Amino acid sequence: MKLSKFLLFLFFVLTASVAVAQSSAELKRKKEALQREIDLLQKNANKAANSKKLTLGEIKSLNAKIGLMQSKISVINSEIKNLDNQIHENTNTVHNLKGQLGQLKKEYGSMIRFAQRNKNAYDKMMFIFAASDFNQAYKRIKYLQQFGQYRKKQADYIQGKQKDLNYKIVILDKNLKEKSSLLHEQENEKNKLGKNKSEQSVVLNRFSKQERLYKQDIASKQKQAAQLERNIRSAIAREIALAKKKAEEEERLAAAKAKAENKPAPTTAAEKSKASGGYLTATPESAKLSAQFEGNRGSLPWPVTMATITQRFGKYKVGQAQNDNDGIDIETQEGAPVRAVFNGTVSTVNSAMGGYFVLIRHGQYFSVYSNLKSASVSSGQTVTTRQNIGVAGHEDGRPIVKFQIWRGTVPQNPEAWLGGK
Structure with a gap:
């Protein structure tokens, strides 16, 4: 019953991870597309910078660039939110895996102690011959065989759990590094946005003063x-x-x-x-x-x-x-x-x-x-x-x-x- 619940939990975690990964990929593509548009506007602005006369096109282009930069920051915020969800899910998974690994090791330790106490071949033979009839003796032989097999399976299962735990820890560390990088990118974009808004304010003020010339x-x-x-x-x-x-x-x-x-x-x-x-x-x-x-x-x-x-x-x-x-x-x-x-x-x-x-x-x-x-x-x-x-x-x-x-x-x-x- 516990194994079934765990497998169900693992299925939901994996499904959610795939969905988040797809969403993250879409956000990354959207961010890259926005940056291409920003670069295009900046390239055109650099070419037109030789003209001393303020144009309506300059105002429109600057407004469009600010809108794109705001959209890019919004996309970065969504990426950070996605990573926060992944970090939360992976942290919970690590805690669950650690708890399960501890329980498995405890149960495996009990089996090892039992096996140590009964490792003598004479004790095993006595255990079999103490059966009340042949049918019970046969069942005891099968029990000893199954016990040995089960112990090996548990050892393999513990190793698998340890690998899963190590993998999740690596993913969690990667998530934390990605979040740090995104926070740094977000700060840079906010600084760029602030500079462009200052430029917009200067341009609009200049236009307002010279509006009669543009009529x-x-x-x-x-x-x-x-x-x-x-x-x-x-x-x-x-x-x-x-x-x-x-x-x-x-x-x-x-x-x-x-x-x-x-x-x-x-x-x-x-x-x-x-x-x-x-x-x-x-x-x-x-x-x-x-x-x-x-x-x-x-x-x-x-x-x-x-x-x-x-x-x-x-x-x-x-x-x-x-x-x-x-x-x-x-x-x-x-x-x-x-x-x-x-x-x-x-x-x-x-x-x-x-x-x-x-x-x-x-x-x-x-x-x-x-x-x-x-x-x-x-x-x-x-x-x-x-x-x-x-x-x-x-x-x-x-x-x-x-x-x-x-x-x-x-x-x-x-x-x-x-x-x-």
Whole structure:
């Protein structure tokens, strides 16, 4: 019964250890990914440091770096918490193993003393011959044999327990060293964060004092963003108009065919569009592509391989100016290739904001890639997931790609659609 309980306890300890190990590995990967993003921002900042003029990109990049550093500290805290749990579990296991080992040695000592008292062959023979009948004598012979075997098994079991105990002590020592290293890393990251927050305070104070000088720059960027949005909405409207025209033409041909064959009129394009959410899904092909795109929500690849979000989706303020972002701004590597996030057809390739923007249709969904230095696709071209469509351009001296996802004429938050980096 005691052995069964111990084996059950050992099973739970091992299961918990595997789960913690997996969690620790995930935290380590996440921490490394965050550090890569921090390094990318710092590298871009070093390149842009020659410019004496404070830019909005510098403020956004610094804010993003501080957010990443805070996330990294949070991950380190989670790693420390995991290690604390492991240390607690391993300490309990060591105590249990020591207690069991002590009990086993005590029981083994009793067996050895009994064996010493009865080691004489004459005593063993007397023990057997003292049996009341042959059956009892046979049982006594078997008992002596089993006793010797059991004693050997117990000795082996004690050695195994000792090895388990030594192994757990080594693991516990390793846990304690890892925790010490993580605490040191945490302290370093907090110091770096403090320096960056001081830098942020200086930059924001400088911006606040010179905000009037930046109003023209902010107004220019707002104007460019508004023009880009008009271009995107216009391109989407054209796609809807073309889809409607195609659907109505197919309806006309289908109605004529049904009339010639004296059959009931088929479902109209208007009815189809109402049922499916628009003319963009009026055909089976576009409806299928829309469903596939929706099915990949949360797992779409990023448009660039190295990416850090410097401006998120929705409303934000720069000084006193209120802005609205229909997508996300992604800071990336110099000359980074920009990739399609899903299969689709290129609807528009146009110039905007001193660069290019590419709009790709995925059924009733659209993905938009703007602030491109160059585009390597053309309108009407079919593209596949992760196919290169252009090269990242610059904004405020930094390589930036502006990425959006639209469902018809409604912008979506891209972060909800993109998967892990």
